[in-house]
Every structure is written in structure tokens, then in C-alpha cells.
Amino acid sequence: MAAIRWGILGAAKFAREQMGPAINAARDTQLVALATSDPAKAAPFQAIAPGLRVFDSYEALLADPEIDAVYVPLPNTLHVEWTRKAMEAGKHVLTEKPIAMRADEIDGLIALRDRTGLVAAEAYMIVHHxxxxxxxxxxxxxxxxxxxxxxxxxxxxxxxxxxxxxxxxxxxxxxxxxxxxxxxxxxxxxxxxxxxxxxxxxxxxxxxxxxxxxxxxxxxxxxxxxxxxxxxxxxxxxxxxxxxxxxxxxxxxxxxxxxxxxxxxxxxxxxxxxxxxxxVNQYVLQVEAFGAAVRGEAPYPCSLEFSRGTQAFIDMIWAAER
Structure with a gap:
């Protein structure tokens, strides 16, 4: 299978400093696209990935058929929405933690993953170390x-x-x-x-x-x-x-x-x-594990079900405080 082509939704600092370089460094992957409304924010990404295509909207990036997988580093409250939109656009998607603000919000993502057969996961990097x-x-x-x-x-x-x-x-x-x-x-x-x-x-x-x-x-x-x-x-x-x-x-x-x-x-x-x-760079290992899952070589080590369990744990703490 050809190298997996990645796009990033938003020029977040963490994407610029960690995940963008990790995608670029991982085996059998290419960082090919970034969506940002501020072209100046694209420069650091273009420095590590010459030829990077820059889109002025998230929707435009998701509509590009030459992008296989999407990384979502947006604010927490936008994670469920754009994980869902990425899958609906036919993209595999890796979303920053927490992937949701409540455990039950992940149920719909699990159902959509199962229906589409796409790889969808939370970027919980420590399990790869x-x-x-x-x-x-x-x-x-x-x-x-x-x-x-x-x-x-x-x-x-x-x-x-x-x-x-x-x-x-x-x-x-x-x-x-x-x-x-x-x-x-x-x-x-x-x-x-x-x-x-x-x-x-x-x-x-x-x-x-x-x-x-x-x-x-x-x-x-x-x-x-x-x-x-x-x-x-x-x-x-x-x-x-x-x-x-x-x-x-x-x-x-x-x-x-x-x-x-x-x-x-x-x-x-x-x-x-x-x-x-x-x-050892756990972000590079995370991207490579995601690629292996996309290619059907191995299950992804951090399933949405695992992420749901951690969010349910957080929900229990909120409930205990109340």
C-alpha cells in the first residue's frame, strides 16, 4: 500500500511542535495538507513538509480525495463534531485527547466507525511507548x-x-x-x-x-x-x-x-x-501504529472503547464531586 497521506485540521501549537513533525517522520506516511484560515501559520508546517497544500477551511481539506487520514488538534469541545465529519468524508481520523467531553458522546463515534470500517481513535500516545x-x-x-x-x-x-x-x-x-x-x-x-x-x-x-x-x-x-x-x-x-x-x-x-x-x-x-x-518518540510510534491499523496489519492499540472507559472514569469523578 502506498504511503498514507495525512491532513491536519488547524495549525495548533501542539500540531506544529509534535504531531506535524511526527507524521512527517513516521514510516510510510506523508504530511500533505493543512487547513488554516491564517496562511502565516502554515509556514512552520511547510518547512518540514515541502509541497504541503494549505486549505482555508476544514471542509475543503476533508473534501480532498487525495487525503487518506486526518489529525484533529482542535479545542476539546470540537473533537466529536470534527471526528464525525472526518469519518463522514471517508477519512481515517486521529483526534487529540480528550476525544469527547462525556463518555456517551463517544457512542455515536463508535457506531460510525463500525458502519464505515474506518480507523478512528483518540491520540492517547502513552500506550505506544x-x-x-x-x-x-x-x-x-x-x-x-x-x-x-x-x-x-x-x-x-x-x-x-x-x-x-x-x-x-x-x-x-x-x-x-x-x-x-x-x-x-x-x-x-x-x-x-x-x-x-x-x-x-x-x-x-x-x-x-x-x-x-x-x-x-x-x-x-x-x-x-x-x-x-x-x-x-x-x-x-x-x-x-x-x-x-x-x-x-x-x-x-x-x-x-x-x-x-x-x-x-x-x-x-x-x-x-x-x-x-x-x-524513543511516542508520537512517531503512534502515527506508525495508526498506519498499521489503516493497512489492516494490526489492531490499533487504543480503541474508542478504551477512550470511552477513561472518559467514563472522569465522569465518575465529576459525579462524586457533585
Whole structure:
């Protein structure tokens, strides 16, 4: 099959800095088009993808028959609409997280995916990184005995950027939609379990936007404590504590940007096991996995059903607060 030809809806900063270069660098893919109403914003994309076609509307890009797949990095509240429109235009679509603002909004996307046979997924990149496959292997083979507690933290401070879409209710802002998908979804990914109850939820808001969320969730045999914030020092870490050992993930979500990826396994006896992953780019791996799914070579590792489960988890936290 020929290289998969990608278009991007909108010249978002994240698309410019991460996903555009990743699409361009991935095997058997080409970045061929961008939709933006501001031609000046196209220049950085054209620098990495000479010959890039620039459309002045999202609809015009979706109408181009020479585009196979679309990446959607729009504000959160537009994700469902443009994921649906991309599929209706016959395009495979990879949409930034969160793909929806409520779990039930994903049901229609699942039905449309099944009806069209297209690949549609949330850009949940961590499941493509080998460090998370190693953690899942350790936990599911009993390397730390019975899992008893997970602690997941992801914080940063964007208080100096009040115009950021994450700081606005109307664009689906808040730390849980932005980064709670990671602290909550990573535990679901490595354990294969779903939460049964929310034991505690503390939500802090500014101007109606949730800027900090701390929650404790009950799973079968273990609890998960999640802290996300847009008003604290930049920090991330996940720890899995069991009856026989501990797994630490010091840079769980943004390796290369935040630090070097590595995972550590500590047990009652024996040396600490450490696996390091220098230079691994999870965004490139994500694009390549998407391409493999489009070509029918392998199932996509992050299904819409998985994404629905994480959003349902977020919905449970909102409900517990109320």
C-alpha cells in the first residue's frame, strides 16, 4: 500500500511542535495538507513538509480525495463534531485527547466507525511507548505480587496564560480533560481493570474552570490516587505498589520533553531492575501504529472503547464531586 497521506485540521501549537513533525517522520506516511484560515501559520508546517497544500477551511481539506487520514488538534469541545465529519468524508481520523467531553458522546463515534470500517481513535500516545508495555508486563505477570495502590501525579502551571484554551469553560478546559486522561487511563491500561467507586474527590476551580483535581478511586484489590493541576509546579510521576514490590515510572507521560524515559522494579530481594528508553518518540510510534491499523496489519492499540472507559472514569469523578 502506498504511503498514507495525512491532513491536519488547524495549525495548533501542539500540531506544529509534535504531531506535524511526527507524521512527517513516521514510516510510510506523508504530511500533505493543512487547513488554516491564517496562511502565516502554515509556514512552520511547510518547512518540514515541502509541497504541503494549505486549505482555508476544514471542509475543503476533508473534501480532498487525495487525503487518506486526518489529525484533529482542535479545542476539546470540537473533537466529536470534527471526528464525525472526518469519518463522514471517508477519512481515517486521529483526534487529540480528550476525544469527547462525556463518555456517551463517544457512542455515536463508535457506531460510525463500525458502519464505515474506518480507523478512528483518540491520540492517547502513552500506550505506544515501550515503557508502558514493560510496566503492564510486570504487573500482569505478578512481579510486584498483588497490586495494592497506584499513585499518579501530573501537574503544570499555566496561570500566566489566561487566554489558553485549557483555562476556558467554553473550549472544554480543565486539568482532568487535559491530563487526567493520563493519570486515570494509565492504571486502566496496565491492569485491564475499571474503577468501581470514587472514594474521594476534591475539585478546585477558577472562573468556573477546574484547575486542580485530586481523587481516590477503588479498583478490585487496589486504590488509585490521582492528582492533576494546572496551578502547580511542573511534575509527573506514577508508582505502583504491591505486596512484593514497587514499580516506579519517573517520566510517565512526556518523555523527551520532561526527561528520559525509564522504569524501575524494586522487590524484597535482588537488585533494582531498570529499563531505559533513550530517544524513543511516542508520537512517531503512534502515527506508525495508526498506519498499521489503516493497512489492516494490526489492531490499533487504543480503541474508542478504551477512550470511552477513561472518559467514563472522569465522569465518575465529576459525579462524586457533585
Amino acid at each position: 515501550p515503557q508502558w508495555h514493560q510496566v503492564r508486563d510486570w504487573l500482569q505477570t505478578g512481579a510486584i505480587g498483588d497490586l495494592r495502590r497506584v499513585s499518579a501525579t501530573f501537574t503544570y502551571d499555566n496561570s500566566s496564560d489566561p487566554d489558553n484554551i485549557r483555562n476556558a469553560v467554553e473550549t472544554g478546559g480543565g486539568s482532568l480533560p487535559d491530563i487526567g486522561v493520563y493519570t486515570l487511563g494509565c492504571a486502566r491500561f496496565v491492569t485491564g481493570q475499571e474503577p468501581s467507586d470514587i472514594l474521594f474527590a476534591d475539585i478546585r476551580r477558577e472562573n468556573g474552570v477546574e484547575v486542580r483535581a485530586e481523587a481516590v478511586a477503588q479498583f478490585d484489590g487496589f486504590t488509585l490516587t490521582s492528582l492533576t493541576s494546572m496551578r502547580m509546579l511542573r511534575y509527573q510521576s506514577v508508582t505502583f505498589q504491591g505486596t512484593e514490590g514497587v514499580v516506579e515510572v519517573p517520566v510517565p507521560f512526556n518523555p523527551l520533553g520532561y526527561g528520559d524515559a525509564e522504569v524501575r522494579l524494586m522487590r524484597k530481594s535482588g537488585p533494582v531492575e531498570v529499563f531505559r528508553y533513550p530517544g
